[in-house]
Amino acid sequence: MALLECKHLCKSFDRRVVLNDVNLKIDKGKIIGLLGKNGAGKSTLIKLVNDLLTIDSGQILFKGKPIGVKSKAHISYLPERTYLDKTMTIKQAFKMFSEFYADFDLERAHTLLADLDLTEDMKIAKMSKGMQEKLQLILVMSRDADLYILDEPLGGVDPATRDHILDTILSNFKEGSSVIISTHLISDVERILDDVIFIDKGQIVLTGSADKLRAKHKASINDIFRSMFYAKKTH
Amino acid sequence: MLRKLIKYDLLWMNRTLIIFYIITFVFAILMRLGENLTDSVIGSLLRHILPGFVIGAMINVIINAAIRIWVRFRQNCYKDEAYLTHTLPITRAQLYDSKVIAALISTVIAVAVVIMCFFVAFWNNDMYEYFCSLVENADMGFIIGGILITAFLEIIYVIAVGLFSLIVGHRRNNNRVLCSVIIGMVLYFALQAILLAVIYCIGFFDDGIKAMFESSPENAISLNNYRTLIISADTVYLVLNICLYALGKHYFEKGVNVD
Numbered sequence: 001m002a003l004l005e006c007k008h009l010c011k012s013f014d015r016r017v018v019l020n021d022v023n024l025k026i027d028k029g030k031i032i033g034l035l036g037k038n039g040a041g042k043s044t045l046i047k048l049v050n051d052l053l054t055i056d057s058g059q060i061l062f063k064g065k066p067i068g069v070k071s072k073a074h075i076s077y078l079p080e081r082t083y084l085d086k087t088m089t090i091k092q093a094f095k096m097f098s099e100f101y102a103d104f105d106l107e108r109a110h111t112l113l114a115d116l117d118l119t120e121d122m123k124i125a126k127m128s129k130g131m132q133e134k135l136q137l138i139l140v141m142s143r144d145a146d147l148y149i150l151d152e153p154l155g156g157v158d159p160a161t162r163d164h165i166l167d168t169i170l171s172n173f174k175e176g177s178s179v180i181i182s183t184h185l186i187s188d189v190e191r192i193l194d195d196v197i198f199i200d201k202g203q204i205v206l207t208g209s210a211d212k213l214r215a216k217h218k219a220s221i222n223d224i225f226r227s228m229f230y231a232k233k234t235h
Numbered sequence: 236m237l238r239k240l241i242k243y244d245l246l247w248m249n250r251t252l253i254i255f256y257i258i259t260f261v262f263a264i265l266m267r268l269g270e271n272l273t274d275s276v277i278g279s280l281l282r283h284i285l286p287g288f289v290i291g292a293m294i295n296v297i298i299n300a301a302i303r304i305w306v307r308f309r310q311n312c313y314k315d316e317a318y319l320t321h322t323l324p325i326t327r328a329q330l331y332d333s334k335v336i337a338a339l340i341s342t343v344i345a346v347a348v349v350i351m352c353f354f355v356a357f358w359n360n361d362m363y364e365y366f367c368s369l370v371e372n373a374d375m376g377f378i379i380g381g382i383l384i385t386a387f388l389e390i391i392y393v394i395a396v397g398l399f400s401l402i403v404g405h406r407r408n409n410n411r412v413l414c415s416v417i418i419g420m421v422l423y424f425a426l427q428a429i430l431l432a433v434i435y436c437i438g439f440f441d442d443g444i445k446a447m448f449e450s451s452p453e454n455a456i457s458l459n460n461y462r463t464l465i466i467s468a469d470t471v472y473l474v475l476n477i478c479l480y481a482l483g484k485h486y487f488e489k490g491v492n493v494d
Contacts, residue, residue, distance in 0.1 A: 014409070047493065050322050054490035073324035083318035085243075087250060099239050100323050 001064050003028045003147055003178055004049065009058035011044055011202075018044045019202045022058070026147070026178055031192055033210070034182040035225055036199035042182040043080065045199065046151050050077050062147070073102065076145035080152045082132045086125040090118060090135060097139050109142035112168065130157060137165060141172040148179040154188055162188050186222040196221055200229060236325050240333035241340070244311075248303045248341045255299050256348045259292040263356035289356045293349045297390060300345035304338040305397045313405045317493040331487045335480060338394055346387055374458045381465035388472035395479040396423050402486050411494075430471045437467055 004026040011019040019041050026032060036042050047053045049060055051067055062071035084093055090113065097104045113120065116134045124132060140148065150169065154162045162185070170192060173179050181189055196213065198206040205228070206213075210221055217224050266285040269278060311320050312330070320330065396419055404415025438445035443460040 050318075052318065052321050052491070052493040054492055069324050069326055072322055075322070077318075077322050079318040081315045081318050083315050085247065085316060087247065096243065100236070100325075 002026060002061075003063060005059075005061040005064075006045070006049075007059040007061070009045070009048065009060065010056045011048060011053060012056055017202055019048070022199075022202070022204055024197065024204060024207070026180065028146075028178055029176050030194045031179045031181065033186070033189055033193040033196045033221070034180055034199060035186055035196055035221070036184065037229060038184060040199045041202040042199055043151055044202075046077075046079075046149055046180070046182055049149065050075065050079075074146040076140045076143040076148045078136055078140040078148070078150040078153055080155065082129065082136065084124050084132065084136065088124050089120070090122050090124070091120040093124065093135065093139065094120070097142070101143055103144040104139075105142050105144060108172065109138055112138040112142060112172065115168070116164075130161075133157070137168060141168060144174045144177075146174070146177050148173055148177065149182075150179065151182045152184075153181060154183055154185050159188075166192060186225050187220070190221045193221065198225065198228065237329050237333055237336075240325065240329065241337050244307060244333055244337035245340060247307055248300075248337060249344070252296070252300055252303055252341070252345065255292070255296050256345075259289070259296055259348060259352045260355070262289045262292050263352040266356040286356075289352065293352055296345050296349055296352075300341050301390070301394050301397065304334075304341060304394055305401065307337075308334050308398055309401055309405075312487075312491060313401070313411070313493060315494075317491070321491065321493065327488045327490075328484060331484050334398065335483075338398070339391070342387075342390055342394060346390070374462060378458065378461050378465060381462070381469065385465055385468050385472065388469060388476065392426075392472050392476055392479075393423070395476050395483070396426070399479045399483040402483050406486065406492065426475055429475070430468060433471050434464065434467050437463065 002025040004024070006022050006024040009019055009022040009024075010017070022041075022045060024045075034042050034045070044053065048055055049067065051072065060067050062075065065071070088096070094106060094109055097109075098106055110120075116138065118127075118131065118135060118138075122131075124135070127135065137153065140150070148169070153165055153169070157165065166189065169179065169181075181193070183189055190210070193210045196206070196208065196210050197204060213224060214220060217227075219227070262285060265281065266289050269281040269285055271278075310316050312334075323330075400415045400419035400422060403418050404413075405411045407414050434444060435448060438448055441460075441463055443457060444463055447460065
């Protein structure tokens, strides 16, 4: 049974079709890159999986069951936005996550906090956007989830920090779980990906093993992506 | 889970409201203390200004409580914070109930603060004796209690309309706030018209109420009529509040489209 499955998924905003008949299967124990240009439908797909948007038609199944309370207890989601209550301190945010998520590992959160040079008594409102994003990454990666969904985790950070973020993700996700990383910064994440999903204009245009694709095309994932989406325009 | 959600909602709402509560209490206490400053110009000035301040602060407490409830609901369920709220392992029904219960508790606290400040600022022997004389008459006691309940239900009703409008307005993809405001205003006046219509219909069976809608309403002023009016208004408000709660929950459970 697939960990996550999307069947004939469609989503429109008014008359604009954002996702059109998306079919997708995510297996256990993989790091998957959800790759596409800005506006391709990556975030919409992720928001649908996380129950942040209503589905027009189709179905999303997590371990064979429709998404709901049980799937939310096992999916750890890092959105693009900073979603924490700004009036809280880091300590209060940790307490909140401990109260709501049974799989939240407070000890790991404290270790990650020290690694990323943050302290518990910091007030979120007084932290920079970058620091808030780091905190959210700590909260998400401190959970022993079955599926981690990271929406643009590298957006807006410098190259050195990108490596640090990727290392944090790699060294903290639960063994046997899967990670979906949505990004348009392909060259940065390419080294850690097992599988890739290319999405364009609301449709899945290519899926497969990153290694097999590299061997088949004799090019990096980044080059394959560029040739698929940008070469067309130049002709 | 519900208890935890309510705790966080109440903490957020009352973190700011407590400042308004303190300010209102300070004005009320100053007004009470100002009664003793009879000779000085400052005393005289305070006695004239403070009643306005106290009443303004009391109204502000109620308005701010309603605004905090609406803002919390919008931020938590439709804006950035919704990315966490809707991914917590809770049902939408629990989420909605937590908002409604927290709203009720916050309103009760705000109303309690207003009543306490009223007593601190304005209560005196004359008022006590006047109130005793009113309450001696059981009907009048009933009416005063009824009016207070009506006022409370009206506040709850305004808040419920706001929450319902936010849910319906945010089902759209564009102009969500404008849509929520328009729906809220239309709904408020439409439901007030229903209340009026219900009372008018009661007039078919009650001559006293019927007289209120006729050319000489002064004939309709009687304790019995007030009693009927209050019972009708309280019943209609209660029914409307329950309907708004149920409808809001129904739409909310269908799903949200977060910005």
